[in-house]
Amino acid sequence: MRFFPIFISNSTSHLYVTALHNEPVLLHRIAQGDQDAFRCFFDHYTPLLYTFVLRLTKSRSDAEEIVQDTFLKIWNHRESLPFIEKPGRYCYVIARNQALDYLRKAARDQHLLDQVWSRIAGEEDHSLEQELQAREYNRLIEEALHVLPEQKQLVFQLSRREGLSQLEIAEKLGLSKSRINNILVEVLQYVRTFLRQHSRLMALVFWITAWEYLFK
Template sequence: MFFDHYTPQLFTFVEKLTKSKADAEEIVQDTFIKIWTHREMLPGIEKPGHYIYVIARNKALDNIRKAARDQRLLDQVWANISTAADNTLENELRSREYYQLIDQALRRLPEQKQRVFQLSRMEGLSHLEISQRLGLSKSRVNNILVESLKHVKSFLEQHTAIVAFFLWLGSRNRLF
């Protein structure tokens, strides 16, 4: 009864925060899982509606923060790639390594996600332009990019030593 009563409003609330149906579904499920695992606390809660919204809000904010971190990591990698503008052999090799790692990560994505990522990152199109070109909703484009960034971040984390080395090498070169 509790689940059926709160799910529709909670889903709408979380979807407005995250701008993503997929994320909202996951966050609402996680919220009810947390409530279930701490169900012994429910009788002592005076305002269960407020309690559930606070949990959902916090989970949505965590989700947004994580997406922002993913975006910053990818932006840092892209920035390091783009600073390798001169044609020295070292910069050329470093740039190739970055592109190879990111390319490996992207090749593991479904074709549609690869295409959306390419249009956004390589061709610089806005979410609206991509949605119009591919016949997708703007929110779907955003969701695809978030999912793609999560995938690329996860892939890069698996190759942390290589990424850290290139980030270090790039910062070292800027110091000298």
């Protein structure tokens, strides 16, 4: 994957690898213009953002460009980073809007994607999820979850219904955070495929909103 020209140095300090476990320190370094710290931040969040954007755009080159535009925007507004409580969520929202802007301009089904865009890019960040609490939507999700192992159902419910972070779920269930992340990815992919059999819009909206759970 390409990197920004100003970040092609391979001199990233091991100090910042450790600092990822204390993100406030890393964010303050970035806000002060520390490029090595930003490279560490970039390397940490790029894989998940790239996977998300790639699944939306179906284009590696476009996904790379969108992710790089996302981090360029973050760098240009780096002074605000120390005040961000959830850096992963912050990165996701920017990447999501960049990807939706791309889809809005490039998709053949303009009407469909205009619906998604108008709701997700609106001032009320959770308005889309609220609108989609329709009986059929929930029924289909419950139907999809019903065939999954109990552990996967529980992880999804704790994340979606109770709003717990991956770390909180891991501690509650006695599992590693990476295992919780893997379970969520598997469940989200399965539910998205299930919903797509019934409605492309429903599946697309679920996939976009569901990725927020991976950044908690």
